[in-house]
Amino acid sequence: MPVSAPEPRSPLVQALKPGRHGAVGARQVTLRAYRRSLVQLQARKGRAADLATAVRQGLGLALPPPGRAETSPTLAAIWIQPSAWLLCAPYLAEGDLARSVRAAVGSAGAVVDQTHGKSVLRLSGPTARAVLETGCRIDLHPRAFAPGQAAATPVGHIDCILRQLDNAPSYELIVASTLAEAFVDWLLHAAAAYGCEVLPPD
Amino acid sequence: MSRYSAFQLFVNAFTGHRSWPRAWRDPAPKPAYDVVIVGGGGHGLAAAYYLAKEHGITNVAVVEKGPIGLGNTGRNTTIVRSNYMFPQNHHFYEWSLKLWEGLEQDLNFNAMVSQRGVLGLFHSDAQRQVFARRGNSMRLSGIDAELLDRDQVRAFVPLVDLDNGRFPVMGGLLQRRGGTARHDAVAWGFARAADRRGVDIIQHCEVTGIRVAGNRVQGVETTRGFIGAKKIGLAVAGNTSRLAQMAGISLPIESHVLQAFVSESLKPMIDCVVTFGAGHFYISQSDKGGLVFGGNIDGYNSYAQRGNLPTVEHVWSAGVTMIPALSRVRVLRQWGGVMDMTMDGSPIICRTPVENLYIDGGWCYGGFKATPAAGWCHAHTIARDAPHEFNRHFTIDRFREGLMIDERGAGPSPWLQ
């Protein structure tokens, strides 16, 4: 009798102990790990338009252009490469997202499950931008970067997919799982000057 | 007279040092020479010197586009060593080290060759094996090398952090006869010695073309007019591609920028050359007290003698990781040099498809240590129209023949060499 799969373990659950880190004060940021299903979707040669249609019809989402993310109530699509997107949804059951995306796109796209390969974090608060600026080389000023924008770029020597969620500002940071612990080490250090409240994982 | 010695210094002191002659003359170019060496860096000047000294060819001009010695000779981290892995390199670099060892007396110029040891650190078994293979290979060729364990490393360079927490040091390969030499003095010393043997050193004379007739060189076009030459030797580090192209030769070389740095003067803190195997970093302390250090190339084609910040960051991080006490030391200057990066990381000293045109180039990071032997072999190759045993392997054809001398195994990716 097959037993049901246990909850997958995220490296961040270990690394990111809820509680306060660094300075105490009003300028603190909050940091939280998120359990997400992730799928990389790539158009087959010459099928980008078909893929866009299939995703719109099947998943109710427009595939965004370079540098942007699109969201529906249940799904976010982040442009990561020409004709390639990272789809991100709350974690439900193992392989579900990949299966439903595969069903929706058919032969128009290649679907690769990345749920375990990447870890998702959210950094939020008025000083979140200042914290990221200690390691992020792109311009996050509101005139240059706003909710809905996304970028693949290194943050503190670790490659990252970064997306702005709101004007708090909140940033979603997606990093390789094998580097997630190193990344939060760095991030907590970077945030120490302002203080950082780590919330329990979502 | 013009011989340098403590006695002369003493005597001159009483006349306010007013009678020291020029270190080298400033002649106008003659219409033609037996040999024109292009490039007044250490290599070109050494070639001229050895042409005169070893082969009796004195009707020689060194033409230099600016003042001599301000190319890579004047901007390198001055490390001298012969710790190579492949036998094709051993005899050449060891010969160079031997020439360094007697250079001051030979040139009558103190080039401050300082054999305080070159120590390469390793951090893993895999690295240890590569170092051991290299050290053993050197020893088989009669070159000095020692494999140090951690305690010996600690004793040799006390400031190195063996347990930096990320890439702990497992040991090091030491060549005690390695060390440094005073870069400027090398150019000046060769210039003065060559000049005294009759060589014309012509500064501010840029070669703009190489005249070839019937596949044989005729001379060089320069900013000071045409200069005839029976034979031409190129020693124009960083610019070898461009000069060779003037004679229609295309080379397996890219020009890249390498940066170097010097700190404020400090009382003695590092007494040897030490290199960090876990990241590109090497450092030594000059006699003046400045810490001279460097790292990897910036990694893009460049003829600008300046580099950029990412390399700086990486080099300094590696430096503080290897020697934490560097953290509060302040650096006063950074600069860059343009190097020929060959597709296997090894040099070229050879004849070319054009008759009587010879090349000494492709030195990557490592041509300063080669200065005496490269000049010596270049001179030999020019004088005899055939390579010496020492530079027999340093051909252009080796790439076509599949006989690359690739110490690092990085392959035809100059940015990785």
Added chain:
Amino acid sequence: MHRIDCPWCGVRDEIEFAYRGDATVKRPEAGAGVDAFYAYVYERGNPRGWHIEWWHHAAGCRQWIKVLRHTLTHEIRATAKAGDTVTAPKP
């Protein structure tokens, strides 16, 4: 520090890219012979001036892009996608 305008991602710092040399050399057809492959792998124009070169946006969109850059001044005049044609100004 070079700032390179990736045709996909916009202007990014040099460190996001891996420099990968002359973009004017082309891999020969399979049967082209040793000389052609020798030229492809080894021979480089190595100009002191405008250079069309590959930069791989390794930490970004992972595309190989073409950059027209001056090797003496480090000025970047143009960037393009891999399949686009870039021509160097006459010296």
Added chain:
Amino acid sequence: MSHRLASGGRLDRTRRLRFTFDGRSYVGHAGDTLASALMANGVRLVGRSFKYHRPRGILTAGPDEPSALVELRAGARREANMPMPVVELFDGLEAQSQNRWPSLAFDILSVNSLLSRFLPAGFYYKTFMWPAAFWEKVYEPLIRRSAGLGWAAKEADPDHYETRHAHCDVLVAGSGAAGLAAARIAAEAGARVILCEQDFELGGGLLLDPALEDWRAATVAALARQSEVTLLPRTTVFGYYDSNVLGAVERVADHLAEPPEHQPRQRYWTIRAREVVLATGAHERLIAFPGNDRPGVVLAGAALSYLRRFAVAPGKRAVVFTNNDEAYDTALALREAGVEIAAIADVRPAAVRADEARRAGIDVRSGSVVTGVGGGRDVERVTVARRNGADGESLAADLLCVSGGHSPAIELASQSRTPLDWSDAIAGFVPGQPVQRQRSAGAARGIFGVAEAASDGATAGRAAVAALGLGKTEAIALPPAVARAGTPSEPFWEVKASGKAFVDLQHDVTTEDIRLAHREGYAHIEHAKRYTTHAMATDQGKTGGLVGAAVLAEARGESIAAVGMPTYRPYASPVSFGVIAGHAVGKNFAPVRRTALHAWHVRHGARFMEAGMWMRPAYYPQPGEEKDAWLSVLREARAVRRAVGICDVSTLGKIDVQGKDAGVFLDRLYTNTFSTLPIGRARYGLMLREDGIVFDDGTTSRLADDHFFMTTTTANAARVLEHMEYHAQTVWPELDVQFCAVTDHWASMSAAGPKARLALAKAVQGLDLANAAFPFMAVGDAQVAGCPVRVFRISFSGELAYEVATPAGFAEPVWEAIMAAGAEHGITPYGVEALGLLRIEKGHVAGAELGGHTTARDLGLERMLKKNGDYVGRVLAGRPGLVAPERPRLVGLRPVDPKARLRAGSHLVAAVGDGQSLGWVTSAMPSVELDCWIGLGMLSGGEAWHDKRLFAAFPLYDEYVEVAVTHPHHVDHENARVRA
């Protein structure tokens, strides 16, 4: 003796700060620098010079300082060579003078000064050559000991450093009148502005004029109100790089005894600016005259700064020596502060301000110079004479204020490749036409005077705004222009009189040294610099650089413009290693990459080893094995050979490849064929670089017609992906292929050993592992502990083995389930060491054999080179040198004496003492199967040596071990076990 003025200055006199210098205690105030506080305490002798060990005092009031250098703080926080005028005073500050022994007052090496005639520029090039052996043993150690200035700390730095990446529309460097005006204009236009000022107060020259305080304060306040303006005091812009990127260092906590908790000591800013305004002011120049290095000689502008800003009288009775009008301001201010003016020596024959001063009762000697300075260790008398040397008069004075004019601070402009133009009007170099998006303003381009500088700054600000296309700019209030009659300054560099006249106070370079360099042919400015070391000290010649160039120009009989200046390079002021290194030092030098099983390995006592960024378990010591790691390694390997072991192989690179042309694509990347691989099967593949050398190897499986799963070596994972991207994007863009790295999504573990099937069968559900159903090289999906897994029947150890891959989040339960299932068979976790041992026994090549030099033939893998079809590396692999029969080929090696140890890195020689290397040992380990050391090697001649003997030479340890050459497969020659 206090030199503190009763009133004035920008000090907080209510805050008294205690500090020590050379062990003596003093008191200063908040707002003081170490220099001003010592001066206020009457301390004048503060150091010794580099070469002659002459007494040194305080020359300047800023980072231009060449001579007043100290060791600051103590222990791990000690810093050498700190210029006193930039050291902000804090309570508890400790400073030491340097380069003196036994004490500052009685320094033995000051005999060098007496010997100085024997030590001209470059003397060391001419001597110390005999006897040759004495250089390293005697001369050099002496030179090294006497050179150098301060001592660096010997311990790790307890402070930390921060990096900051910034982007702005306009970066303004310098906050004088010009910088403030430029920043204000840009800010009012709505630009994002960063204003960097190296001083701890904003204002530059404005800080010296109380009349302008209102404008300064109002402008700073207006800037501070703008949300898009970042004001950065204590921040030095140190370098100007390509693409308008500038580096700056903010000294966040250097003015405190220790950084506050969670705060960095310094912060490194990388500023990407769309437009730049360089308003960096000017450097006041010294004049070369005998004794110009003596304590008590102070630049006139600096003296004004000490008076006005720090409320210190730098002396009691002063001589002022000038070639320009500005020094008169100093003279008047000195007098106002109660300092007697013995005389003003003005080199100019006449000047309006000279007349004014005379009318005010000051003894102004026009057409006069200072020809000498008398006194013990500091200024006591000053000789003033006519320019031709006549009428010399020795005046009692303890202060000599000197001004040789001002040189624009063009360092940053020049670094941005702006050409330098000579200006006769100011006798200095000014920036020419900018190359990058940059402009200079104010004194930095020779526009002196506050109102003029402010208005020039506003113009620069407007130009920047226009270049940004930000539209109209607002008018801002500017300081009123003060019309004042003046006389142009007269270029004047040197007083030729007997005695040492210095052009570089830190390196003890004199005018005679420059002339000597010229005589000897080192006449180019860059040669003269290197021969004399002029302008090569920490200050890079800010006060004396141009003076040296002028002396050289005169010797050459040419203009200074023709002589030029040595190349300007970063750093505008020295920068500490630590701040640029930032967080990436020590254990943070490179991020640590951990597999999904890392925590399990930690809990089970694994010893880790670094493999690139990865941490991998090397072995798992058990009780009793602590002393000898080999015990653990052999135990683990033995378990694999005899029973079953399990190893975390998650670090192998994994790439998902899809698309109609995936098979074709792989055929072109690998030397062997993949398009024919059946679905559900794996195949070992070999990749070459285009130059024909082996690049990487690994197994690739086919999951569907258009879907492959590829693995690479740990070390090459990133490079292989890049290699694929290159070919897919640029060489064969027509292929329908999609791929991406999935290394992190999948954890994988290898269960290997004769009992592997028994162990796994119990754990694996949904897959029949029987040999017939799931043969060698089969691939299939299944579950373990309810988790999805993909099982590959592949083997690196040479045993019956299965690689089990599972989404990384399930790695632990899957691993635990296999451990539990294998317990009855003695399943043993094994690390990288045992893995290495096993593969050597099997003759499988790995990193040591694939070092970037070997061909497929060298490794005995020629059968993997397909005969037909294109693949990367095919053509060049056929070059004669790469197919030469004498190339070293892979062999196995065993010591003849079974007790002897074989070492990797040994060379293979025919006889003891033979210098000719025939090959080398690539890998060696003790074998569990053979009970002796075994190895792999590359040997010229290869299989011709089988069953013959050679020596493995390790001359580094004077070791020679006789070895027998064997087939590389030490164990299970027939490869039967993997198929069992």
